[in-house]
Amino acid sequence: MTDPSILLIIGGGVAAYKSLELIRELKRRGVAARGILTKAGAEFVTPLSVASLSGEKCYTDLFDLTDEAEMGHIELSRSADLLVVAPATADLMAKAANGLANDLASTTLLATDKPVLYAPAMNVRMWAHPATQRNLKTLKSDGALLVGPNEGDMACGEFGPGRMAEPMEIADAVEAYFASAAGGPLNGKRILITAGPTHEALDPVRYIANRSTGKQGYAIAAALRNLGADVVLVSGPTTIPDPKGVEFIRVETARQMMDACEKALPADCAVCCAAVADYRPAIETEHKIKKERGGLTNIPVTENPDILKTISQLKDGRPKLVVGFAAETDDVLCHAEVKRKRKGCDWIVANDVSPGAHCAMGGGKNSIILITDKGDEAWPEMPKEEVARRLADRIARALSGPTLVKAAE
């Protein structure tokens, strides 16, 4: 099978520079990209940078005789498996929605018989304008796919929705499209993931929590979704955006997380990444505990349910593969192996979270040891998204293979 390929139309917006990063990211994921640069797009990035990064000619002009002799615009519009418009400016979206064809990009969009993924990027007021929203509705009803826009600070100094999705998100959307088009390896598989910390209330203003950000769990949810899985993500409080295309359940406490997981089962696989608080205050008071009454010097606690252990030891409806995490500060391998046996999960992903460790909680990178019944594998340090992708591949392979030997046996 040949590698999937996209035709990337780069419109005229400040976000055009991110499209260069997108080409690199897609290449890294085995997706070839060929570029079309609009006249306005060429004000922000050059055809040479698009061509150098993609390793392909960058097309700019509808009436270029050399280009038309090499590959006509009709042929170009069908030369890839998917068209991606990033940045999709208000102008490009308006042209595509109304079937205008007065330059190479708009002609290609009108001539193509392939699906089109738009990554809109524009000023917040332009995005909110009824004309843009009308065009968006038309494009969607014509079958267009959409990634973003995100909310945030804009180059023009305003704040709101209109920022182009990040290259990673666009690449995820492309990968997810190809996985579902090809019947991804996890198509039809349901996977439950827990992520983030839990907050255990002490009184109406205070709670017990930990340093987990949820980043690794969210990345795993996105990577599994990209392989075609139906993902249910049960998350404690975090500040990162919910991954698109997954069923998202927000909880606060360990008991709520346990409840949500029980409701989400049965599943083919469970991945417990959450840093669940082991204990909660035995009594949650209705009123703020006052310092002068000494109420905070001794906090009685009670144990929380162990979600990973409960799922691993289910008699009925146990997922075929249960993956736990072990955040350790010392003797990582030994503690994690003991944990795998004690909880009864199939695999443990162990990591060193000691303050001196390179990849402590909250960072963008991780260095893990994957412990299975076949032994342990230390992975080199890599971005959390890459850990997620590799783990998702391993999960896909395990779920398509014979039944696993249970660690608890």
Ligand code: CTP
């Ligand atoms: N876990 C869970 N429910 C809990 C505690 C932990 O599901 N109440 C899961 C975590 O999601 C993780 C694994 O168990 O997958 C290990 O969590 P960790 O905090 O490292 O282990 P603990 O069981 O809390 O043991 P300890 O704190 O003694 O290291």
